[in-house]
Amino acid sequence: MRGNLFIVSAPSGAGKSSLVNAVLALEPSIALSISFTSRGPRPGERHAQHYHFISKQEFEAMIGAGDFFEYALVHGDYKGTARQSVEPQLAAGKDVLLEIDWQGARQVRSKIPEAISVFILPPSRPALEERMRKRGQDSEDVIAQRFSAAHEEMSHLHEFDYLLVNEDFDQAVVEMRSIFIASRLRQQQQQQRHRDLIAGLLSAG
Structure with missing residues (x-):
């Protein structure tokens, strides 16, 4: 299920x-x-805990590879959810x-x-x-x-x-x-x- x-x-x-x-x-x-974002971390934010912080170039490369379940440009920065973060877990129930x-x-x-x-x-x-x-x-x-x-x-x-x-x-x-x-x-x-x-x-x- x-x-x-x-x-x-x-x-x-x-x-x-x-x-x-x-x-x-x-x-x-x-x-x-945990979403991916191309913006820099705010005070107190940690990589892989609050977001996966990557560069805009890295984000666009992931878009090109079809790695995102969803993504959007928000306040000038990309935010998105990787397929691997969602689909395998849903399939496993x-x-x-x-x-x-x-x-x-x-x-x-x-x-x-x-x-x-x-x-x-x-x-x-x-x-x-x-x-x-x-x-x-x-x-x-x-x-x-x-x-x-x-x-x-x-x-x-x-x-x-x-x-x-x-x-x-x-x-x-x-x-x-x-x-x-x-x-x-x-x-x-x-x-x-x-x-x-x-x-x-x-x-x-």
Whole structure:
């Protein structure tokens, strides 16, 4: 039985990574796919832990070789998911989570329509701007660029299966985890997972 593919997207500053990390700590059976990026690491980021940091030339070579499951140009830098990070694990029955933007999510859904997608919203525009500034990692120009891009990113929320507002962090963690748990309990998957049990329960004897 193939694993579930979960997609989580959000505008920069909505708290996506913090939510994902909190949920994965409670759901260790879900594998987080580590994306590749052509941008440099921010303070505190580590190679192969937060991203696979490679040069733009290396990224474009991987595109040419067909190595990416999805990729997009985001804020002038490439971001993408390698095929080897996703397809073998799904085939082995492992659930995989992609933390990607709406462009990548659209590519993934075209290949795997049954993927479960979640979009995270901030509670307000002022809250979003405040969160961007609190990171203390970007210049004013970068913050302005990201804040402007957030409107475009949020305009694609209708493309996702679930919409989650990250106002109360603990509540948002509960809601995201609930989505993942409920997805595993869908009738078709449960029939495969409990085939022998169901056969025994429905047998004439």
